Amino acid sequence: MGFLLLAIPLIAVLLFSLMKKRLFLHAVSITASGLIMMIAVRITKDVIDYGKVEYAHYGGFFYLDSLSIIVLDIIFLIGFFVAVYSVQYLEEDVRRGKLDFKKVRLYYILMHLFLFTMILALTVKNMGIMWIAIEATTLASAFLVGFYNDRYALEAAWKYIIICSVGIAVAMLGIIFLHLSSIGVLESTELLSWTALMENAKGLKTGTARLAFIFILVGFGTKAGLAPMHTWLPDAHSQAPAPISALLSGVLLNSAMYGIIRMAAVVNKNLGSSIYTGRLLIAMGMLSIVTAAVFILTQKDYKRLLAYSSIEHMGVIAVAMGFFTPLSILGGLLHMINHSLTKSMLFLCSGSVLQKYETKHIFKTKGVLKLLPLSGTAFLLGLFAIAGTPPFSVFVSEFGIMMSIFEAGSYLIGAALAILFVIIFAGIAIALFRIFYGGNEVSGLEPGENNIPGALIILTLIVIIGVTGLRMPESIIGLIYEAQSIISGV
């Protein structure tokens, strides 16, 4: 059953390369991601019932527990939404002569390969294979970032592939040191396997494991967009087609963060305390939030602004994982879910706005609420949500993280975080709220949605983040608690 999760995207890719009509491409894409969603429901139920899903085939590489299923379910959900949204988005681009059939096919092939690599990264327990899959995400998405093939897109794609490949190579060095620290402790069949590492964490050589953590933090941190390795992120997110930006921001960053969390769990258990990893994670997280705050205040491009906001939220998750108290881990995991859903919704909205106005410049975009009544309203609400306004879900998790920080006694960091949240809220409000008002006489565009299915997807997402902000379903809360105890290693 679980292998279908990996097989379906690959079968879809195969089908895409055989097809001759755009309509079929769209249909296969939606069917594939819909099917995966259905299987995911079943697998999630298994994980809730039995705690983990493991198969003995092929050396037992397939492994799912509560932590991976949380991140994985976000991928499936957003993957499906993005597949639906892409249909009209691509059709609109085709209508304007920006794309031809071959490009559309390439888009779908790469998008499903991208999904496949992320699913692979999350369904294996071998840290080495996880590394391979995360490196492959860069390769699959590099051409998607440079999809429009103009000077800007190419610059973004080149930066993306060079910075991320080097970063990931550094993570490889970390994994080599992790391997080195476990030699003589693990059996030769379970080398690099995360479960075995976690079980025998106390036996690892401490010095090498600490070194490994630094390299993995820098390496996967590059991919997760933590400052100061974040420089590829605003470029890639702003130049990629909007649905791909939604995937990059909502899903890819989480997958990289997942690698860091797994590693931090092993090293913390080895050291017996979280001070070492905590300091590094908190320092990097705070730096990311500060960087994002500065750039959000002076931003002229709305997609870049959203990208910087992603850096901020990854920073928040890193800080939460740095504190490593049960409450902060819960908050961090919840924040992963909430940020992904909210940010992908915002990127999808930005896609609709971009296709309407054909500019990413904030000052050249006016009267979004009049021109795009549905997605414009959702965009406005989503901005409130991402800035941390109740009743949306991001507020809940940010509040939980703040509480845990004050409970841990770090008043200085808590206060700094509160001030930075306010600055970022003000930055988003000042920079972006002007696009919603004003008449359409300047632009002379017709009001109305171009992408009706897309608008419905956006509405679904805003309902989800509104409702989960008020009340998270019990089963998901249970999963998060389970994942928290896995990370804490108790």
Add this chain to the structure above:
Amino acid sequence: MSSLFDTLSVMILLSSFVLMANKRIKSYIKTFRIQSMLIALAAGILGIQSVMEEGRIDVLVICFIIVVLKVIYIPKLMNKTYSSVEYKVEKDFIWNIPALVLACCALVVFTYFSISTIDGINEGFNNIQIVNSVSVILIGLFFMISRKKAIGQIIGFLVLENGIFITAMFSTNGMPFIVDMGIFIDMLTAVMIMGVMVFQISDKFDTINIDKLNKLKG
């Protein structure tokens, strides 16, 4: 046996110094090929050793893949890319060569002192092979910074990968086989994608000088 590997690791380090001192893109590719040959040699010796002692052939398979990929295919690909995008020879580096080589020496000293403080790597003596191979990684990284041409960056990335590969080989006698295979596939794809992008950049910007990629800021 260990002194043989010491010598090989020093030679691989030296080859990365030579790379840093190279002025033309053709010679980068040549130096990279020599370095890969040295690595293949080391992997071959290690492979024969492991066949004799444990009957494992996976290291020999990896040695064969290195020869095919890094000694033959990738340098050929790079040469092909280079000859079809480059029109004239320009100065390609940020500082002058002696300064760059001195900076590399500083990197080696830095690695020596940082590795020597870590327990678990050194059992009683400094593991010179790991110092050398980590230095190769840092020099590869520094090479990427020091060159302005896109192809220079790709070569820097490849040297960095070489460094990581020999770190794995010298410190742990190689990673699990499937992981090593995955790394090769990833690396090959990465280099091919980068190569295609070099074509596109040269097409849109009329140069492969990445100083010109400066539109996206803030």
